[in-house]
Amino acid sequence: MKKFNVAVVGASGMVGGELLGLLESRRFPVGEFYPFNSGRKPASVLFRGKKYACAAPSLEALKKAEIAFFVSTDEVAEEFAPRLAAAGTWCIDDSAFFRLAPGVPLVIPEVNAAELGPSKKLIAGPNCTLTGAAVALAGIHRKFGITELRLATYQAVSGAGKAAMGELEEELKAYFRKGAVPKLKGGKFPRPIAFNLFPQVGGFDEEGNSGEENKVEAELKKIWSDKKIRISVTAVRVPVLRGHSLAVWFKVARPCSEGALRKELRRTTGLKFFEKPGDYPTPLENGQRTEIVYAGRLRRARTAANEFQLWIVSDNLYKGAALNSVQIAERIARL
Numbered sequence: 327m328k329k330f331n332v333a334v335v336g337a338s339g340m341v342g343g344e345l346l347g348l349l350e351s352r353r354f355p356v357g358e359f360y361p362f363n364s365g366r367k368p369a370s371v372l373f374r375g376k377k378y379a380c381a382a383p384s385l386e387a388l389k390k391a392e393i394a395f396f397v398s399t400d401e402v403a404e405e406f407a408p409r410l411a412a413a414g415t416w417c418i419d420d421s422a423f424f425r426l427a428p429g430v431p432l433v434i435p436e437v438n439a440a441e442l443g444p445s446k447k448l449i450a451g452p453n454c455t456l457t458g459a460a461v462a463l464a465g466i467h468r469k470f471g472i473t474e475l476r477l478a479t480y481q482a483v484s485g486a487g488k489a490a491m492g493e494l495e496e497e498l499k500a501y502f503r504k505g506a507v508p509k510l511k512g513g514k515f516p517r518p519i520a521f522n523l524f525p526q527v528g529g530f531d532e533e534g535n536s537g538e539e540n541k542v543e544a545e546l547k548k549i550w551s552d553k554k555i556r557i558s559v560t561a562v563r564v565p566v567l568r569g570h571s572l573a574v575w576f577k578v579a580r581p582c583s584e585g586a587l588r589k590e591l592r593r594t595t596g597l598k599f600f601e602k603p604g605d606y607p608t609p610l611e612n613g614q615r616t617e618i619v620y621a622g623r624l625r626r627a628r629t630a631a632n633e634f635q636l637w638i639v640s641d642n643l644y645k646g647a648a649l650n651s652v653q654i655a656e657r658i659a660r661l
């Protein structure tokens with residue numbers, strides 16, 4: 327089997343760590359391995375039992391790779407990915423920078439792998455929040471035509487990276503030491519997160535929507551190739567370490583029974599559907615190093631005849647980022 331020389335930019339980060347583990351556990355055929363970090367502090371990573379020092383990326387160093395995973399920042403992806411892709415290296419980018427760029431496929435393999443092709447060397451992976459909905463509702467959308475989708479998100483702190491995860495842990499420790507949740511200086515979050523939640527993920531635009539809410543809407547439309555679908559979102563950060571949850575309300579164009587939707591959910595690729603009302607997924611039980619999306623509590627909504635509700639859970643670091651990227655690489659390897 328052909329082996330690929332692989333670079334991971336952001337190897338020392340949250341998603342980077344998961345990516346390395348997945349390349350190993352899924353036996354991706356890695357030849358030479360090149361890990362990169364910011365270079366601001368020394369860091370090393372373990373890969374296939376060997377310790378590698380991380381270095382700051384340069385175009386020359388990255389060109390040694392046939393596949394480069396970008397799991398760092400928007401700026402780093404912007405600086406290197408287009409030139410690297412033009413030089414012939416496959417670039418799989420988990421940052422937000424290229425997701426909506428025309429000509430850059432935004433890919434969840436279970437949903438739109440057909441977007442991949444030999445001439446499209448720069449590929450984006452989507453925001454971790456919408457992935458669960460994009461996978462779980464793909465079959466229903468194809469068959470019954472979702473016209474409106476409302477989502478309330480319950481997003482884990484790891485979605486904001488390693489430092490944010492540390493912030494929740496630090497606040498909890500301080501609470502158990504001193505009996506109060508501290509306001510940490512220079513933190514990643516706008517409010518304390520321990521024993522709390524807040525309806526803000528990213529900055530707000532002039533209409534009052536957060537960056538995350540806008541990403542979910544725009545990216546979902548691109549992945550489903552449907553500009554007409556109406557989507558509205560309230561994105562909420564919750565004190566969960568890992569695993570994003572979604573409460574969704576969707577209206578379908580073609581009349582259908584709840585039974586027909588259940589049948590579709592049962593056969594949706596990459597989804598495990600919990601049938602019984604008391605049997606539903608949670609981030610702790612179903613969002614930790616899980617490779618599929620989970621859904622439950624399907625029911626008719628009482629607000630409109632053609633509206634239904636569903637609860638969805640997925641691992642933001644796996645299916646929402648690292649696993650999705652590795653699955654893209656696995657498809658590329660077969661092109």
Ligand SMILES: NC(=O)c1ccc[n+]([C@@H]2O[C@H](COP(=O)([O-])OP(=O)(O)OC[C@H]3O[C@@H](n4cnc5c(N)ncnc54)[C@H](OP(=O)(O)O)[C@@H]3O)[C@@H](O)[C@H]2O)c1
Binds near residue numbers: 454
């Ligand atoms: N967390 C999620 O659930 C999730 C989901 C989907 C997509 N993403 C995206 O994945 C990317 C990584 O997220 P994360 O959560 O893993 O963040 P993270 O834990 O903060 O890790 C960021 C990584 O990027 C590296 N980095 C920062 N600046 C760099 C630079 N100038 N040059 C090279 N490397 C640099 C960091 O290196 P140092 O250690 O040296 O700082 C670190 O390895 C982001 O673009 C994020 O939007 C994350």
